[in-house]
Structure formats: structure tokens, C-alpha cells
Amino acid sequence: MNFKITILGSSSASPATNRFQTAHAVNIHERLFLIDCGEGAQIQMMRNNINFARLNHIFITHLHGDHIFGLYGLLSTLSLYNRTHDLHIYGFGMLEHVLNDFLKYFGNEFKYEIIFHAVNVRRNQLIYEDKNITVETIPLKHRVPCCGYLFKEKVPKLNIRKEMIERYKLTLAAIAKIKAGEDLTCEDGSVISNRELAYSPYAPRSYAFCSDTGYSKKIAEIVKNVDLLYHEATFACESLVTAKQTGHSTTVQAAEIAKLSNAKKLIIGHFSSRYKNLTPLLDEARSVFPETYLAKENDVFEIELKRFKT
Amino acid sequence: MNFKITILGSSSASPATNRFQTAHAVNIHERLFLIDCGEGAQIQMMRNNINFARLNHIFITHLHGDHIFGLYGLLSTLSLYNRTHDLHIYGFGMLEHVLNDFLKYFGNEFKYEIIFHAVNVRRNQLIYEDKNITVETIPLKHRVPCCGYLFKEKVPKLNIRKEMIERYKLTLAAIAKIKAGEDLTCEDGSVISNRELAYSPYAPRSYAFCSDTGYSKKIAEIVKNVDLLYHEATFACESLVTAKQTGHSTTVQAAEIAKLSNAKKLIIGHFSSRYKNLTPLLDEARSVFPETYLAKENDVFEIELKRFKT
Numbered sequence: 267m268n269f270k271i272t273i274l275g276s277s278s279a280s281p282a283t284n285r286f287q288t289a290h291a292v293n294i295h296e297r298l299f300l301i302d303c304g305e306g307a308q309i310q311m312m313r314n315n316i317n318f319a320r321l322n323h324i325f326i327t328h329l330h331g332d333h334i335f336g337l338y339g340l341l342s343t344l345s346l347y348n349r350t351h352d353l354h355i356y357g358f359g360m361l362e363h364v365l366n367d368f369l370k371y372f373g374n375e376f377k378y379e380i381i382f383h384a385v386n387v388r389r390n391q392l393i394y395e396d397k398n399i400t401v402e403t404i405p406l407k408h409r410v411p412c413c414g415y416l417f418k419e420k421v422p423k424l425n426i427r428k429e430m431i432e433r434y435k436l437t438l439a440a441i442a443k444i445k446a447g448e449d450l451t452c453e454d455g456s457v458i459s460n461r462e463l464a465y466s467p468y469a470p471r472s473y474a475f476c477s478d479t480g481y482s483k484k485i486a487e488i489v490k491n492v493d494l495l496y497h498e499a500t501f502a503c504e505s506l507v508t509a510k511q512t513g514h515s516t517t518v519q520a521a522e523i524a525k526l527s528n529a530k531k532l533i534i535g536h537f538s539s540r541y542k543n544l545t546p547l548l549d550e551a552r553s554v555f556p557e558t559y560l561a562k563e564n565d566v567f568e569i570e571l572k573r574f575k576t
Numbered sequence: 577m578n579f580k581i582t583i584l585g586s587s588s589a590s591p592a593t594n595r596f597q598t599a600h601a602v603n604i605h606e607r608l609f610l611i612d613c614g615e616g617a618q619i620q621m622m623r624n625n626i627n628f629a630r631l632n633h634i635f636i637t638h639l640h641g642d643h644i645f646g647l648y649g650l651l652s653t654l655s656l657y658n659r660t661h662d663l664h665i666y667g668f669g670m671l672e673h674v675l676n677d678f679l680k681y682f683g684n685e686f687k688y689e690i691i692f693h694a695v696n697v698r699r700n701q702l703i704y705e706d707k708n709i710t711v712e713t714i715p716l717k718h719r720v721p722c723c724g725y726l727f728k729e730k731v732p733k734l735n736i737r738k739e740m741i742e743r744y745k746l747t748l749a750a751i752a753k754i755k756a757g758e759d760l761t762c763e764d765g766s767v768i769s770n771r772e773l774a775y776s777p778y779a780p781r782s783y784a785f786c787s788d789t790g791y792s793k794k795i796a797e798i799v800k801n802v803d804l805l806y807h808e809a810t811f812a813c814e815s816l817v818t819a820k821q822t823g824h825s826t827t828v829q830a831a832e833i834a835k836l837s838n839a840k841k842l843i844i845g846h847f848s849s850r851y852k853n854l855t856p857l858l859d860e861a862r863s864v865f866p867e868t869y870l871a872k873e874n875d876v877f878e879i880e881l882k883r884f885k886t
Contacts, residue, residue, distance in 0.1 A: 279652070281618050283619070331648060331652040331682055338645045339615040342641040343590060343591060363681070371677075372639075
């Protein structure tokens with residue numbers, strides 16, 4: 267039951283020699299999701315042994331080139347690999363036109379369909395759901411329509427203790443109720459607590475991706491108690507004015523959002539190419555939120571599986 | 577008086593972990609030209625300290641993604657760098673539509689003009705000229721309209737020996753004639769040979785870029801006696817049939833074109849991602865044309881300046 271994030275790119279718009287532009291690969295229970303797709307994302311996916319065939323959903327935060335110019339190459343490569351199954355892409359409505367123009371010139375030989383899902387970037391809305399997770403939008407505060415994405419694992423059904431099935435002669439209907447968390451009422455009226463019948467459940471995990479954005483407390487409300495928060499930190503805190511003017515955040519602002527939201531861990535990224543050494547940026551963020559880490563190409567952040575405290 | 581080629585990418589369409597897609601930077605007399613612009617070209621330009629501001633001409637061979645998907649990021653970065661001077665792009669006519677669609681969504685803030693030059697890919701034609709060089713198209717044999725580019729240095733004007741100006745009291749008109757290669761006729765009717773008056777000239781240098789293409793003897797005619805030939809070699813010679821079917825060449829075919837054209841040196845590239853170790857490809861080509869080299873990311877091929885033999 268994986269829940270891990272691979273950093274494919276950590277750079278902002280201006281290219282840097284040792285950093286690629288924004289893209290994160292998210293593997294949840296062996297289902298693969300891509301968030302943003304900066305130039306070079308497909309090369310980075312290869313370098314990280316990410317299986318292209320498993321990728322079925324791509325979430326795009328906004329229509330700035332450093333977040334989408336890797337799409338063209340990736341979509342073409344999926345075709346070269348003879349993909350035939352649908353690919354779902356989520357993003358602001360205009361992205362559909364960009365994709366259609368791309369397909370007009372380069373999609374003639376594609377044997378797979380691209381299903382585009384326009385998302386409302388102004389509201390926190392559920393946009394994707396499968397048996398394991400939900401994905402919601404997080405409205406962000408940028409120069410163009412922009413939203414982040416919140417991945418939430420569902421609370422899995424409880425695992426019943428096998429010996430209880432025999433002991434209480436449980437019917438299928440009773441088992442279903444216990445798996446859903448109910449206590450068992452026996453024929454004699456006695457009540458067996460659910461805790462005795464089933465193992466304690468795993469705590470559902472969550473990952474929030476917030477790039478690009480200026481400082482916004484509303485983000486903290488939406489991502490409350492998130493396990494892992496990625497929040498852009500394009501600038502050091504001395505460049506607060508530039509950050510505000512360009513719709514970006516400083517290290518300290520990112521850390522403040524992590525603190526406000528009671529996140530367990532923070533990753534900062536989308537670094538301006540002016541910063542060659544990132545350690546001072548990390549130090550700034552850690553002064554506010556100690557559990558901060560740098561987004562670095564090819565680093566993997568795994569959210570550990572843990573049971574609810576009983 | 578530079579004439580050097582930097583390999584930015586050597587891969588064919590399927591991405592490889594350690595290779596970028598096709599792009600060559602050509603520096604002639606400190607003027608910079610880019611041939612093809614595969615994904616990641618701008619990152620590779622940064623890594624090779626190539627000055628973006630000096631780039632004024634981009635030559636695109638054909639409209640397959642692995643040769644142009646780096647354009648989007650590069651053009652955007654030039655805008656971020658506040659470029660205001662024109663950028664010239666040469667290629668097959670349809671590229672203009674691709675660029676216009678791109679600019680429609682992403683070019684609103686561009687402060688520079690893109691001047692598109694449609695080239696006839698079916699004929700060997702002069703398409704660019706400045707005081708130092710000419711560039712001609714080389715019709716190639718691919719699945720879509722495609723041409724290579726032949727860069728030829730002009731024969732520079734002769735350098736006059738300074739002491740001769742004094743000795744023969746040369747007028748400006750006389751100097752101009754001598755620089756153009758004429759002998760000097762003195763007032764007494766005696767003739768001083770040009771060789772005595774001027775240094776022997778530099779031999780003009782040339783570079784031919786041929787990707788993607790099947791085997792075509794016509795290429796050899798156009799690039800006759802070229803100093804440096806880049807010819808694609810997507811496949812090893814055992815994959816001759818695949819090469820033919822896909823409009824590509826094998827190592828041996830590339831080497832045969834080099835031999836036929838009397839090239840001085842051959843670079844092979846555009847390697848299929850199936851080849852992890854390229855040494856066998858090099859060996860195959862060298863068995864036909866010993867002066868063969870592999871296109872490897874960040875390698876620089878310099879064509880040395882040399883005087884005509886007198």
C-alpha cells in the first residue's frame with residue numbers, strides 16, 4: 267500500500283543547469299498520478315523507473331509553460347509505446363484548446379484517447395475518486411487561473427479478525443457491518459465491540475500539492491492536518507515584495523502555511539534559478555516549520571502506513 | 577574565428593535516461609545557430625554555457641516532436657530574459673502554424689518577434705547568408721517533409737602584408753583589389769603577384785547536418801568535401817529493414833554517405849533508445865569510415881582553421 271511522491275523537477279520558470287521544471291509523480295497503491303509536467307518530465311520519469319503504462323491521470327495546476335511543456339513529449343512517447351487505453355488530464359478549461367491544437371499537428375497516429383476534465387480552479391471541489399483515493403482542487407493565488415491538488419486516501423474497510431467469524435458464526439451481512447465499523451449485537455442481546463472483532467484501521471494518508479501561489483491562509487484551511495504538504499517557495503524571505511508581485515511565496519510563507527495547516531511534513535520547491543545553494547532557503551523555512559525538506563530531483567517522499575491510535 | 581558544434585542531444589524519439597533529443601548548437605565566428613530543438617535543449621544550452629542572447633537563428637529539419645518540442649520552453653525563456661530582438665526560425669511551412677498556435681496561448685508577453693522562414697525541403701537552396709557564412713538546405717528522405725542544413729564559411733578576404741602597403745605606396749583602391757585576390761600592376765608595368773602581397777587565405781570550413789533520413793546518395797553530392805558531416809544512424813546495420821521502413825539510416829549507411837561525399841569527419845547520432853552501449857555502433861561505422869565519432873551530449877566538435885595550401 268504505497269503512498270509515495272517522486273520529485274521529477276524542482277525549478278521555477280527560468281531553467282537551471284541542475285534542476286528540471288515542476289513535475290511530481292505520485293504512486294498510491296501502485297496507481298500512478300502525475301502532477302504538472304514541466305519540460306523534461308518524461309526523461310525524469312525514465313530515470314526514476316516510473317512505468318509509463320501505469321500513468322492514467324495527469325493533473326495540471328495552471329497554464330504556464332514551466333508546468334506543461336513536458337506534456338507534448340510525454341503524450342507523444344505514450345503513443346510511440348503503442349498506448350491504447352485512455353489518458354485523463356485535469357486542468358483549467360483553456361488547456362483543452364492547447365491540447366487540441368497539439369493533437370491537430372502531432373496526434374494523427376495516437377491510438378489512445380485523451381479525456382480532458384475541466385476543473386473549477388476557484389473552489390475546493392472533488393474532481394476524482396476511485397476505490398482508494400479522492401482528489402480535490404485547492405484554489406491558489408497566482409497571476410493566472412491556478413489550483414493545487416489534494417490527494418486523500420480513503421479509510422479502508424476494517425480487517426476482521428478471522429477467529430471471530432468462527433466464534434460468533436458471523437453471516438456475510440454481519441461481516442459487512444463489522445467491516446464498516448459497527449458493533450455486533452448477538453441474539454441474546456449482548457454487544458461485542460467492533461474493536462474486539464476487527465483490527466484497528468490504517469489511518470488514511472494525504473498529500474497536498476500547492477504550486478504556484480502567493481500566501482493564502484485559505485490553503486491552510488483546505489489542507490488541514492495533511493500528512494505531506496508541497497508548497498512552492500520560489501523566493502527567499504528577503505524577496506517578499508517580488509514574491510507578492512509575481513504571485514509566488516517565500517520560504518517563510520510556505521512554512522507558515524504548513525504550520526497553520528498542522529501539516530506533518532513540508533516540501534518546498536519551485537526555486538528561482540537565482541539560488542544555486544538551496545541550504546539557506548531550507549534554513550529559513552525550518553526556522554518556522556522544522557519538518558521542512560527541499561524538493562530535489564529524484565528524491566522520494568514516502569508517507570508511511572500507520573494504524574489509527576486505539 | 578570559431579567554428580564549433582556542441583551536441584545538445586543525441587537521442588531519437590523514444591527518450592533515453594542519459595540522452596536528450598536532437599539539438600546541435602553551432603558557433604561560427606561567435607554567431608550562434610541552433611539546429612533542431614528537442615525537449616531539454618534549453619537546459620542543455622545552459623549546461624554548456626551557451627549565451628541565449630546570441631541565438632538569432634534556429635533551423636528545424638522536420639516536424640517530429642523529438643526535433644521541436646524544446647522550442648516551446650526555449651522561446652518562453654527568451655521572453656523571460658526580456659529579449660527584444662528578432663528571432664529567425666527556418667523550417668517546413670507547417671511549422672509556422674504550430675508556432676502561431678503556441679504564441680496564441682503563450683506569447684502574449686513576448687516582446688520580441690519571431691520571423692518565420694518557410695524553406696523548400698525538396699531542393700538544395702540557399703536560405704541564409706551573412707558576411708561569414710551561407711546556409712543551404714539538404715533534401716532528406718524521411719516519412720515527413722524533412723531537410724538537413726549545410727553551413728559553409730565564405731572564403732574570407734585576404735589579409736594584406738602590412739609592409740607591402742608602405743613599400744608599394746598602395747592606395748585604398750589597390751588594397752581592395754589585392755584583398756580580393758588580384759595581382760598588383762605597378763606604374764612601370766611590372767607585376768607583383770598577389771601571393772607576395774597577401775597572406776594565403778584560410779580555407780573555408782563547412783558543416784552538414786542530416787537528420788532524419790534514409791540512405792540517399794543525393795546527400796553525398798550536396799555535401800561533397802564537407803569538413804564535418806553529422807548523419808543520423810538510428811540503427812545498427814543488422815536493423816537495415818527497420819531503418820528503411822522508418823525512414824532512418826544504419827551506422828554503415830551513414831558511414832557510406834561520409835565516404836561517398838569525401839567528408840573529413842563524420843558524427844553519427846539520433847540513436848534508438850534500444851542501444852545502451854554505443855561502442856558497437858561506432859565500430860560498425862568506423863569499419864567503413866574510420867574518422868567517425870559518436871554524438872554525445874555536451875561534446876564539442878571544433879573545425880580547425882587552416883590556410884589554403886600554397
